[in-house]
Amino acid sequence: MSIALLIITIIAAYLLGSIPSSVWYGIGYFGIDVRKHGSGNAGATNTFRILGKRAGTVVMLIDVLKGWTATCLASMLFYMNEIGETELLMYKIIFGIIAIIGHIFPVFVNFKGGKGIATLLGMVLAIHPELALLCITIFILTLLASQYVSLSSILATLAFPVLSWIGVFGHPEPLLIVFGFTMFVLVVFTHQKNIKRLMNGNESRVNIFKSKAERRNS
Incomplete structure (x- = not known):
């Protein structure tokens, strides 16, 4: 694969991840910037909390699609005969991580x-859908039991x-094991404030079955 094609694909993965779905959707349809x-x-x-289910x-589905699409750029390169089967997983992980970085640090x-x-x-669904579905189950069960999205995210990632x-x-x-633990460390890093609030007992709970008004008042 040429360096130029690799650079173009990396930029595409980052830009996909950078799409600020919550910001654009909130401002475009509600006139509300969820960041405020x-x-x-x-x-x-936060979109669930502010704008409703x-x-x-x-927003969640768009964010999942961002990760899935960016990761599948590796499959595109594979079908173009730019990379081999032995390299496919590595490039999926690379492009998926770049999309996540784009989501955390969006240029837009x-x-x-x-x-x-x-x-x-979305990235994990593109790499290993069966394992991803099992992790989703763990997330949902933890959320139903605790109503803590942060705790559910951390345990599902682990x-x-x-x-x-x-x-x-x-x-x-x-390679999947190393990737998984790396992502777990990243999730812990981005959830430092949530972890502190969990330890102090003042982390916000989210009940997805409540109405928007009930969540705002809770």
């Missing part, structure tokens, strides 16, 4: 984005490398 309300975070969770779902809104969980989910390591879906893939 709630937690101030430009992510799906429908808006939060739309002064490099202040979300925490990248939904984009990471589950990916652990389940890969013990070989739940076949022989462990070292």
